Each structure stands twice: as C-alpha cells, then as structure tokens.
Amino acid sequence: MRTIRLAGAALLPWMATATAFGTVDVPVPVRLAMFGLPENLSPPAVRLGDECFLPLEHARKAGWKVELSGEKATVTVGGTRVAAFCRKISQQNCLPVRSIAESAGGLTEWTGDTSLVVCSRIKRIEVENASILVEGTLPVRAQFLLLESPRRLVLDVSPAKLDRAKPPTTSGSFRYSQFDSSTVRVVAELDDEPSLVKPVTGERTAKVFWRGAKSVKVSKIDFASQPPPEPFKIGGLLLTVDTPELAIVQIPVSGAANWRFSAKRDGNGVYWIDFPSAESLEDSNPREIVGSAVRSARVLPRQGGGYTLRVETAGPMGVRVGVVGPNLEVRFTKPRGAGGTLAGKTIVLDAGHGGRDAGAVGRFGEQEIREKDLTLAITKRIASILEAEGTTVVMTREEDTYVELYSRPELANSCNADFFISIHINSNTVVNSKSGTFTYFHMDVPDSRLLADCIQAEIARVSGLPDNGSRSDRTLYDTGLAVLRASVMPAVLVEIAYINHEGDVRRLLDEAFQQAVAEAVVKGLREYIGG
Known part of the structure; x- marks a missing residue:
C-alpha cells in the first residue's frame, strides 16, 4: 500500500515522470476520416482502447492550433479551445482525436474496428433571399449544384452530421436532411435562374450566395405520392466475437439510418437496449443466444410496442452501440483498469x-x-x-x-x-x-x-x-x-x-x-x- 495526500496541485517527482495514459492496449493503425486530412496518413493514426491518437504533425496540417507544455496540450479547433494531453507513441507526439473533437462539439463514430469518422455537428441553417448559410461545430467543406423543375440550389456540407438530440436552429424556407453518413444537404427553391453562384467556407461555416434570383417558399410536398419511409426492423442475434476482452453481438436491421441507440446497465448488471418502434425482420437467426463473455442475449417484446435487447455478461464490460453496414453492432469491451484487486x-x-x-x-x-x-x-x-x-x-x-x-x-x-x-x-x-x-x-x-x-x-x-x-x-x-x-x-x-x-x-x-x-x-x- 502507498498513500499520497496532496494539498493543492504539487506533483511528486515519481508522478511527473509517469506516462499520461493508463491503458496497456497495443496501438492499432486506423483510417481517419476528418476535415483537412488525406485518406492515407504516414505515420498513421492509431487506436488505443476507444480513443484514436493522431500524430501532432497531421493535426497541425488539419488546421488544429496546438500549444504544448510537457504532456499538457491546448488545442484550438474550429475556434474552440480545448484542454487536452499529448502522448508519445512510436516516438511521435500524438493527440486524442475523439476527446478533442467531441469537446469542441463534434461527433465521432467508429464505423468498424479500424475506421473513425469525425464530423461537424450542424448547429444553424439560414436561407435568405440570395444565400444559404450553414454553421457547424468543426470546419467543413461545401459543394453546390443546380437542379431544374422546380429550380433548386443544393448545398452539400461535409463532413457533417445532424444530431436528433440537438437539431439545428433554422430560419427561412428550405429543406435539409442527412444526405449520406457524413454529408448534410440543404435545398432552396429559386424563382429564376441564378448567376454568379459562389460557395464560401469560414472557420465553422459554409455559405453559398448568388445573384439574379430569390429563394421562395418550398413547394408543398405531396406526401400521398411519396414512398413511405422505410420502417425500422430488427432481426435475430449473431454472437460474432465472444472473448473476455471483446464480445460483439450483431443484429440485422433495416431502416436504422436515422436512429441512435444506447445501452443502459441496471443495478443487477443487466444491459438493456430499447427499440420502441421496431418491427420484426424475418430471418433465420435465433432470438436468444448464449456464450461465454456474453452469457445470454435475448430479443424480447417491449411493453407498449417494439422490442428490447436484454444482455447478461460474465462481468462488467464497457458497451457501445452503432450501425455497421447492414447490422446493429453491440460491442462489449473489457474496461480499462478492470481485473486484479x-x-x-x-x-x-x-x-x-x-x-x-x-x-x-x-x-x-x-x-x-x-x-x-x-x-x-x-x-x-x-x-x-x-x-x-x-x-x-x-x-x-x-x-x-x-x-x-x-x-x-x-x-x-x-x-x-x-x-x-x-x-x-x-x-x-x-x-x-x-x-x-x-x-x-x-x-x-x-x-x-x-x-x-x-x-x-x-x-x-x-x-x-x-x-x-x-x-x-x-x-x-x-x-x-x-x-x-x-x-x-x-x-x-x-x-x-x-x-x-x-x-x-x-x-x-x-x-x-x-x-x-x-x-x-x-x-x-x-x-x-x-x-
């Protein structure tokens, strides 16, 4: 046993030389999709636990302003200053991407074990007579296109996401949607053919303005002629990985693109994931599975409609839920600091x-x-x-x-x-x-x-x-x-x-x-x- 009591912030010598990250995971190279970075990085970004570490040189090339003081770092991204830390990996000073991006208001998502996407969360959309303005939390790029019948101007902003929990404030008449996994599309209807269309990007904004036309009230949508939205359906269960360090439960889904999911652990150590409006997707997978790290997982009818997933694990595990391809993936990981006494x-x-x-x-x-x-x-x-x-x-x-x-x-x-x-x-x-x-x-x-x-x-x-x-x-x-x-x-x-x-x-x-x-x-x- 060793007990150290410190008044104030003084550090003892043995503390000052310790590393700044408490995990013993082995770094794994990953693909990082983030504004300002090429697809292939050398040296690469790496994954440690649930964090992604980016070499300092790449962070600066991406427009991050970094001030270092030993292991401490102050990072300015998209005009927001974030207190962070720096870790040396393979002789490279590296920064924690997820921690910094999310602290600056961005959204991050692992789309697989070795692929991380960093997006700006869209906060504000305004359409005036001759301009469209989109503001996010992180830097974005903008592209536009003109469409006919009816005459429309389309602004695509990326990498960006809409957050259902925090929708953007809006002003003017337009439509907007999550066009793909990292692009938000804004559509304005015009009364004439525009000229001198020009997109401009700022620190956290994308704007397109034009001459010779005005935005008008968007056409009324004939919902009777529109195809109904794809219903959200869930299938049976697949236990694709089942080890003490990592367990993965997959569920085939359809219509899940606009949904966000989270797991809750109750006082008895059981994990629950609710799908309140889900329908059943007929497949050959079982509705109940048993394993080692995942002792049991069951899809159950939910009172009031929909379904719920109930999972018991052999011990406490960290959990993250997300859609990966055609499946909903529930990843259980051995938590950092677990084991021993x-x-x-x-x-x-x-x-x-x-x-x-x-x-x-x-x-x-x-x-x-x-x-x-x-x-x-x-x-x-x-x-x-x-x-x-x-x-x-x-x-x-x-x-x-x-x-x-x-x-x-x-x-x-x-x-x-x-x-x-x-x-x-x-x-x-x-x-x-x-x-x-x-x-x-x-x-x-x-x-x-x-x-x-x-x-x-x-x-x-x-x-x-x-x-x-x-x-x-x-x-x-x-x-x-x-x-x-x-x-x-x-x-x-x-x-x-x-x-x-x-x-x-x-x-x-x-x-x-x-x-x-x-x-x-x-x-x-x-x-x-x-x-």
Whole structure:
C-alpha cells in the first residue's frame, strides 16, 4: 500500500515522470476520416482502447492550433479551445482525436474496428433571399449544384452530421436532411435562374450566395405520392466475437439510418437496449443466444410496442452501440483498469471546490452548510476505506485549500491513475424542489459510463434518496465537464445529494450516511474491476 495526500496541485517527482495514459492496449493503425486530412496518413493514426491518437504533425496540417507544455496540450479547433494531453507513441507526439473533437462539439463514430469518422455537428441553417448559410461545430467543406423543375440550389456540407438530440436552429424556407453518413444537404427553391453562384467556407461555416434570383417558399410536398419511409426492423442475434476482452453481438436491421441507440446497465448488471418502434425482420437467426463473455442475449417484446435487447455478461464490460453496414453492432469491451484487486490500483480522489471556492451553499436551521466541507468529509472517508484495501490513494486536497480546476485531472494523468473520482454536492435554483443522487460520465465513453453505472447503483441501494441514474456530462455542456474531459482514465463525478433540499441536507450532515455513501463508492469500484 502507498498513500499520497496532496494539498493543492504539487506533483511528486515519481508522478511527473509517469506516462499520461493508463491503458496497456497495443496501438492499432486506423483510417481517419476528418476535415483537412488525406485518406492515407504516414505515420498513421492509431487506436488505443476507444480513443484514436493522431500524430501532432497531421493535426497541425488539419488546421488544429496546438500549444504544448510537457504532456499538457491546448488545442484550438474550429475556434474552440480545448484542454487536452499529448502522448508519445512510436516516438511521435500524438493527440486524442475523439476527446478533442467531441469537446469542441463534434461527433465521432467508429464505423468498424479500424475506421473513425469525425464530423461537424450542424448547429444553424439560414436561407435568405440570395444565400444559404450553414454553421457547424468543426470546419467543413461545401459543394453546390443546380437542379431544374422546380429550380433548386443544393448545398452539400461535409463532413457533417445532424444530431436528433440537438437539431439545428433554422430560419427561412428550405429543406435539409442527412444526405449520406457524413454529408448534410440543404435545398432552396429559386424563382429564376441564378448567376454568379459562389460557395464560401469560414472557420465553422459554409455559405453559398448568388445573384439574379430569390429563394421562395418550398413547394408543398405531396406526401400521398411519396414512398413511405422505410420502417425500422430488427432481426435475430449473431454472437460474432465472444472473448473476455471483446464480445460483439450483431443484429440485422433495416431502416436504422436515422436512429441512435444506447445501452443502459441496471443495478443487477443487466444491459438493456430499447427499440420502441421496431418491427420484426424475418430471418433465420435465433432470438436468444448464449456464450461465454456474453452469457445470454435475448430479443424480447417491449411493453407498449417494439422490442428490447436484454444482455447478461460474465462481468462488467464497457458497451457501445452503432450501425455497421447492414447490422446493429453491440460491442462489449473489457474496461480499462478492470481485473486484479483494489490493492493493485491507484485512485485519485477529488473533493470538489475548496478554499476560496465554497461551492454550493445551503442552510440547516440557522447553520450555513458549504459544499466544500461536505465533499472533503466524504472524500476522506472514501480514502480511508481504500487505504484499508491496500489502494494507492492520491487526494487533490486534504484540507480547505483551493485547487485549480484543470490541476485536478492533470494530477490524475501525471500519476498514471487507474481511476479519477470527483465528489460533489448538488444544488438548484428552487429550494426543496429537487432531491436525489446521480453520477456523471464524460460524453459516451464506455469505460467511464460503466464506472458511473456501478457507483451509482451502489449509492442508490444505501442512500434512501431518489436514484436519478448516471448521465453523460453532455447533458450539462456541449463539451462536458472539465475535470472529466481532461482525464485520460475512467473518470466520474458523483453528485451525492442536494444541499438546498431539507431532507437531503439532513442526511448529508449524518455521519452514518456519509460513511454509507463512502462504502458504496468503494463497492462500486469493486464491481467495476470484478474484484
């Protein structure tokens, strides 16, 4: 056992020389489809775990502005500054593409084991009398074409995607759609033949303007003459890979192009994926399969219509769901940091706020309650339990001291931590209006999501408060939470209760409650590693 407690952001010498990425995966060359890059890169981008690392020289050629300070990196892409890190792979300084692109508001997707697509998320579309403007989150390119009967001007923007969860704001009369997997098409109807049509691209915008014609209200669509949209159908199950490190369940699908899917792990360790409007696709594949890493998977009728996929695995695994070719692919991966026991792990515990930053403030009778005091008390309890397990514990603070925001994850990165856990107390604008606990993970990172699920499930069992579940930090900000975004290991932020809810704060001040929550966090960690 080794216990290190740090007030402030000071690093010990052995930490400063540690690597900045905690996985032992072998780098695999991949194809990276991203604005400003040729198809074949030398040296290539590589995949490590669920991240894609791009050599620094290629990032700069793609227009990324990169400032390095040791292992720290500040990257400006599409006008957005992102705090990141740099890792040396095969003697090349490399940057984490997915983390940076998603933090800047972009969308990324593995379309196979060795192919990553990075797209701008379209935020705004405007059509005025003689122009079309499309704004995204990352740089894009633009192409146009003219069509007749009726006279139309078409603007294709790529690489770009529409996000159903965050549709673009619109102004004017036009049609738009996801034309293909990485192209958004905007169509404006014109009253005459245009002249001097010219496309222009800015840092995050694509615009085409013209003379000699005006945009008009788009023609009414005769829906009766249009072919109906292809219904979403799912077939049976195929277990194509079944190992402790990777398991893949495939389901033949049709009509899935405009759907997004996600898996939820319940408190019993069962994974669920809902298809609320799906129809059955007749095929010869079974509706239930059994295996080793995937103990069982079943397609079940869903109450209210559609189907749901229920999967039990031999142990906790990270999961990602996406459409690959004609199949829906559910990939289960052994999470980073899993295996062994807590005695072999290094865990950074972050007591939120501190010093001049009090965090949220509530009241209990005449007593003022400060978030920074509660987070420190609970974090110390977690540390004590982990120390008894033989864990190497690193605390970002052990007293009422102020720690810079980015210094917290940078400390975890520098000491090669297996996990980063940040403890916070929630608040909202209306007293006594919200109660309960939930846990944040970054974007849709499978490892961090699994860690959040495991910890949240254990806290929910003992807290006596409403279980608000685990959720992506993208629900708060487009770029997520800084302490999670900048962490390179599985990382979560736990909101234990509401400091301005009378029932919650009564529990927060109870030492037995604090101890129960601390034990639940550790139990969730044990569940994650399978120990």
